[in-house]
Amino acid sequence: MNKMLRLMPLAAALLLAGCVNLAPTYERPASPIAEVWPQDGEAYSLSEVKRASLPRWQDFIVDERLRSVIEEGLKNNRSLRQAALNVELARAQYGIQRSELFPTVAAVAQETAQHTPRTASALGVSSTTHSYTAQLAMTSYELDFFGRIRNLNEQALQAYLQSEDAHRSAQSALIAEIAMAWLTLGADQAQLQLQRETLASQEATYKLMEESYKAGAASQLDLEQARTTVTAARAAIVSYVRAVAQDKNALELLVGNSVDEKLLPTGLELNATLAATMPEGLPSEVLFNRPDIWSAERGMRSANAYIGAARAAFFPSISLSAGLGASALDLSDLFSGGSGMWSFTPNLTIPIFTGGLNLANLRAAEATQKIAVAQYEEAIQTAFREVRDALAMEGTVEREVQARQEYADAAQKTYELSDARYKAGAAAYTEVLDAQRAAVAAKQTLIATQLSRASSLVTLYKVLGGGSTLPEDEEVQKGNEQHAGSGEG
Numbered sequence: 001m002n003k004m005l006r007l008m009p010l011a012a013a014l015l016l017a018g019c020v021n022l023a024p025t026y027e028r029p030a031s032p033i034a035e036v037w038p039q040d041g042e043a044y045s046l047s048e049v050k051r052a053s054l055p056r057w058q059d060f061i062v063d064e065r066l067r068s069v070i071e072e073g074l075k076n077n078r079s080l081r082q083a084a085l086n087v088e089l090a091r092a093q094y095g096i097q098r099s100e101l102f103p104t105v106a107a108v109a110q111e112t113a114q115h116t117p118r119t120a121s122a123l124g125v126s127s128t129t130h131s132y133t134a135q136l137a138m139t140s141y142e143l144d145f146f147g148r149i150r151n152l153n154e155q156a157l158q159a160y161l162q163s164e165d166a167h168r169s170a171q172s173a174l175i176a177e178i179a180m181a182w183l184t185l186g187a188d189q190a191q192l193q194l195q196r197e198t199l200a201s202q203e204a205t206y207k208l209m210e211e212s213y214k215a216g217a218a219s220q221l222d223l224e225q226a227r228t229t230v231t232a233a234r235a236a237i238v239s240y241v242r243a244v245a246q247d248k249n250a251l252e253l254l255v256g257n258s259v260d261e262k263l264l265p266t267g268l269e270l271n272a273t274l275a276a277t278m279p280e281g282l283p284s285e286v287l288f289n290r291p292d293i294w295s296a297e298r299g300m301r302s303a304n305a306y307i308g309a310a311r312a313a314f315f316p317s318i319s320l321s322a323g324l325g326a327s328a329l330d331l332s333d334l335f336s337g338g339s340g341m342w343s344f345t346p347n348l349t350i351p352i353f354t355g356g357l358n359l360a361n362l363r364a365a366e367a368t369q370k371i372a373v374a375q376y377e378e379a380i381q382t383a384f385r386e387v388r389d390a391l392a393m394e395g396t397v398e399r400e401v402q403a404r405q406e407y408a409d410a411a412q413k414t415y416e417l418s419d420a421r422y423k424a425g426a427a428a429y430t431e432v433l434d435a436q437r438a439a440v441a442a443k444q445t446l447i448a449t450q451l452s453r454a455s456s457l458v459t460l461y462k463v464l465g466g467g468s469t470l471p472e473d474e475e476v477q478k479g480n481e482q483h484a485g486s487g488e489g
Contacts, residue, residue, distance in 0.1 A: 020146050022146055023151050028297065054466045057467040062271070065262070073178045074171065074175075086167070087163045091163075093156060094160040104141065105137070109133070112131045114131075129329065132327065132331050132334050134335075135323045141320050148309050151307075155306050158301045162295045165291040166295060179458045181250050181251040186265030187268045187448070187451040188240055188244050194444065199237060206229075206230050225429060226429070268447060276458075287380060287384065288465075289464055290463075290464070303372040310361045310364075310365040313361060314351060319346070319347045322342075323341075324342045383463065390456065397452050401449050408442040412439045414438065418434075419432050
C-alpha cells in the first residue's frame, strides 16, 4: 500500500508534464477577396442599401402574417428538424471523445469459486474454495504527453460546432425560402386577379361586339377576334389558378404544416420586409455573419488538430492501470486488517515498425488541411460573389420597377385611346386588340418586377448572413465545449 502511495506523485508529475502539442499553429489564411465592397459601375452606384447592423429576422420581416408563417416553419420544417438532430448527434459524439481526457475509475466486486476434483488434488481429496475481491480500478488511462487525445478532442469539438453552423445555415435558408415562397404566392394571386379583371373587360367587349355584329356595325372577323381574347383570358386564369395552388403547396411543404388562410397574402405584398442593411466593416469581416463561412473555418481548425494527432502517433505512448482494494478467502474477512491489495501497471508503447501507416496518416492529414484551406477560400469567394450579385440587383431593380410602372401606365393609356378611336370609327379593332395585349403584358411584367424587388431584399438579407444566431467570440466556443461535455457520466 505504501509503495502504491509513493508512486502516485510520480504518476501525477508525469500527467502534468503532458503539455506538448504537435499541431501546427493555426492562422487564418489571408482573405482571397477585395478589401472593399464594389462601388464602381452603374449597378452599384445607385444602391440604396444602408450601412448598419443586420436586424433580427423578427425585425426584418414586418408583415405579421409572414412572421407567423415563418415561426410555424421553424417549429415544424423536417429539414430543419434533421439539422437540429444532427447537432445533438455531434454533441454526443464530442462528449464521447472528450471523455478520453479523463481517467475511467470503476468499483469492482468479484467472487471466485473453484472446485478441485480428487484426481487433481495432491491430498487425494476434492475441495471447493472461494475468494472475494473489492477494489477501485483505473483502467488503461493514456498520459497525453504529445497532445494526441487533446487534438482528437479538438477535432471532435470542431465537428460539433460545424453541425451547429449547419443548423444556423439551414435556419437562415428556411427563413428566406418561406419569405420568397409567400411573396411568390402573393405575386401569382396578383397575376390571377389581373387576368380576372382582363376577362371581365373582354367579356363586356365581346357582348358589345356581338350586338354590333347583329346590327351590322361590326364584321364577323371583329367578332371572332373578340371571342379569341375571351378564350385566351380564360386559359390564362386556369394557368394562374394552378400556379396559386402549387405556390400554396410549396409554402406548406416548407412550413411543414397547413397554413391558415388568414396568414396567406392577398396579393403582392411589397412592404412585407424592411430594406436590407449592410453591416459595417470590410467584406471579409461582414461575411463572417454567414454560418457557412464559420463552418469552413471550423473545417480548417479540425484539419489542423488532425495533423497534431497524426504527428503524435510517431512518439511513444504511456498508459496507466491501477487498482486499490481488498481481497480475502472469506467474505467476513474482506475488510479486516491485512486484506489490503493494490496494483499499478504502467504500459509503454514505442512505435518501431508500422508498415508506413503513421507516415501515410500524416500525409493524409496534411492533404486534408490543404483541402480545408481551399474550401474556406472558395466559401469566401462564393459568398462575396453572392453579395455582389445581390447588391447589383438592389442597385438596379428599383429603377426597373419605376420604368416598368411608367411603361404599364403608358400602355394602359394607349389602350384606352385606341378603344376610344375604335368606338368613334377612327381605328380598326385589331389596333384595340394589340393595345390591349400590350397593356396586359406590361402589367404582368410589372408584377414580376415588383416580385423581384421584394425578393431582392430577402436575398440580400440572406447572403449577408441574416436569420441566424451568430456566435459572438471564442467565449461562445468555450461555452459550447462545456455544454457538450456536461452530460458525461
